[in-house]
Amino acid sequence: MSFLGSAIKSSGKPVTGDNFPLFNSSKQMELQKYTKRAKPTVSPTLAELLMHVDDAQNDASGNNTPVDHRVLELGYACSSLPSSQPFVLSFNNLTYSVKVRKKLALPFCGEGSKLDSNEIHSKILLNDISGEAREGEIMAVLGASGSGKSTLIDALANRIAKESLKGSLTLNGEVLESRLLRVISAYVMQDDLLFPMLTVEETLMFSAEFRLPRSLSKKKKKARVQALIDQLGLRSAAKTVIGDEGHRGVSGGERRRVSIGIDIIHDPIVLFLDEPTSGLDSTSAFMVVKVLQRIAQSGSIVIMSVHQPSYRILSLLDRLIFLSHGHTVYSGSPGNLPHFFAEFGHPIPENENRTEFALDLIRELEETPGGTKSLVEFNTSWQARKNPRSGFSCKPNLSLKDAISASISRGKLVSGATNDSNLTSSVPTFANPFWIEMIVIAKRSMTNSKRMPELFGIRLGAVLVTGIILATMFWKLDNSPKGIQERLGFFAFAMSTTFYTCAEAIPVFLQERYIFMRETAYNAYRRSSYVLAHSLISIPALVVLSISFAATTFWAVGLAGGLSGFFFFFLTIFASFWAGSSFVTFLSGIVAHVMLGFTVVVAILAYFLLFSGFFISRDRIPLYWIWFHYISLVKYPYEAVLQNEFDDPTKCFVRGVQMFDNTPLGAVPVSLKLKLLQSMSSVLGVNITGSTCVTTGRGILVQQGITDISKWNCLWIIIAWGFLFRILFYFTLLLGSKNKRR
Ligand SMILES: Nc1ncnc2c1ncn2[C@@H]1O[C@H](COP(=O)(O)OP(=O)(O)OP(=O)(O)O)[C@@H](O)[C@H]1O
Ligand SMILES: [Mg+2]
CATH class of the missing domain: 1.10.357 (Tetracycline Repressor; domain 2)
Known part of the structure; x- marks a missing residue:
């Protein structure tokens, strides 16, 4: 593999539009070959973007020495890893099942007539899934609808209750505490939930105000937003409102990128995305994944699910996991797909889209009586042959705490955090105090309502x-x-x-x-x-x-x-x-x-x-x-x-004479009412005249x-x-x- 051996590249370029290959020359958009792919020139990291607007850390710590941020090209061999250990998210034997009621078929009522019975059985949604995602790479989860892609992303993103999920999830060899994961990661949902009447720039700015610390000046937050707008290729849409059914706004692809932008504004170490490209045309989808590649290369782990990646998108992915009914049917690089399927006895024809072929083959196997069992077993043996050292985990040189601290000092998790000895306290749970959050929420809501x-x-x-x-x-x-x-x-x-x-x-x-x-x-x-x-x-x-x-x-x-x-x-x-x-x-x-x-x-x-x-x-x-x-x-x-x-x-x-209103006596003449009052007065022994007040408030x-x-x-x-x-x-x-x- 050409990935073997790691080259360390340092990047100190200023932030200009020219540094974003995707959004400039078409030549730079040329696809990389996915077998022997060299990483493109490292794009500026978010940390660098910040450094160029006067590094965030200098602000928080008063330390004015510029930090030389290095972005690592990763190899798969432990020996090749540089001394500053990149992040590796490992998951082993993830198994998740849910309890479902069994359906009872009614024999006389034809097909489809089923009743819920009280018998509960468990349905396995993830079956013994293992793998590894690394800093600098995009790991993609593929599979047909219902294969368990979203479930796996949820499992990795700690969105499944601990009691229900079996297996282990570690970052750099250490078990991930859920509170820490929440702080260092971001999860981009499939739906774009945005305030419709805010512009792209405002949306990102509010996100910056929420997620970037108070110690960072407004000017720097603005610069961060501008850099992100360039990075996401949203320059031309920056002043356009998001829009909704009733108001015209940005395009679907742009909206998707805004959604990603608001979750990566603080430069998370791990980024999860569930189908970030769904509903987009191929160009928009490619642009979104290209952005994700750049985020990964800035020192993050990117894990996403994707339905059917195009040929061009495939070239941006580093690791693939194919799922079928919750089982892994392939796990490895896109480049190894042809060998894998050739050895399995189903070589991928020339000029055929590899993922399409793989997904079609998986679907065909799913329809056979044996299902994908043979492929699952073949994958297990193939993995054992190809990665005899799997299970052996590279002992990181740095503990997770130190790796995160190092990452923070390079400008990651733009949080103004200190290198505290306590890991969880080194990364504040919330970037801002209560009252700032309140002001920003109120301001955003009022801006949206005003529009x-x-x-x-x-x-x-x-x-x-x-x-x-x-x-x-x-x-x-x-x-x-x-x-x-x-x-x-x-x-x-x-x-x-x-x-x-x-x-x-x-x-x-x-x-x-x-x-x-x-x-x-x-x-x-x-x-x-x-x-x-x-x-x-x-x-x-x-x-x-x-x-x-x-x-x-x-x-x-x-x-x-x-x-x-x-x-x-x-x-x-x-x-x-x-x-x-x-x-x-x-x-x-x-x-x-x-x-x-x-x-x-x-x-x-x-x-x-x-x-x-x-x-x-x-x-x-x-x-x-x-x-x-x-x-x-x-x-x-x-x-x-x-x-x-x-x-x-x-x-x-109510005065005396009005006592008879709303009664059958209401219709009698007033003179008669006065006489009635007189006789009542004599019987009761009190004087009630026509003007005596009988009911007060x-x-x-x-x-x-x-x-x-x-x-x-x-x-x-x-x-x-x-x-x-x-x-x-x-x-x-x-x-x-x-x-x-x-
Ligand atoms: N709570 C649940 N109870 C029963 N079955 C469930 C539950 N949650 C998910 N499933 C099933 O688990 C399977 C995997 O679901 P998941 O959402 O992960 O699929 P997916 O691969 O993301 O599909 P899609 O591409 O359509 O988004 C599906 O068959 C789904 O019906
Ligand atoms: Mg899904």
């Missing part, structure tokens, strides 16, 4: 329309017994509407939720900063919504209390919006689908209204349902605004069963509900975003 004013516009429109409809329906209500009934109806409807309008935010929360999960899985920021930032930035919008609703209804309906009454009415509506949005946020943390989210919110709010005390007052609610009355979010704002309306002791709502509150909590306490309770749901939201994120398979 989509229609989202807030729709919410404001819905609130205003509801307010105007209510204002016209309940125009200038009087204080007659009928007017009182109408006021009660207005309050019940208005208070539940504030909650319903919050439900509109579900899709927004859900969209953000996935971005959040991706970002927190690899420690971009703390979950708590997200929850707090998210809560704080929602407040200004809620204030505007509450003022709009309160102002359109308060005077139009003729509510009581003057300016102070209006202020309390506004506060109650604001608190309801706050509690409602917290409730909806919490629900979006547990319900992952938009439609399901709407259904659950609407149903729960309907129950809240039912138990609020409007339809049945508290003293008449059956005892076994009373708990629901107390958890009804609508109860508290309803009671608060009723007290605000009716607590004036000087105000009378207080009386109405008692009739409605509103006697236990004062209006200010109601307000505090609503606000407290809001906080409670935010705290619950935090816990759902904590528990629900583990991102691990069981």
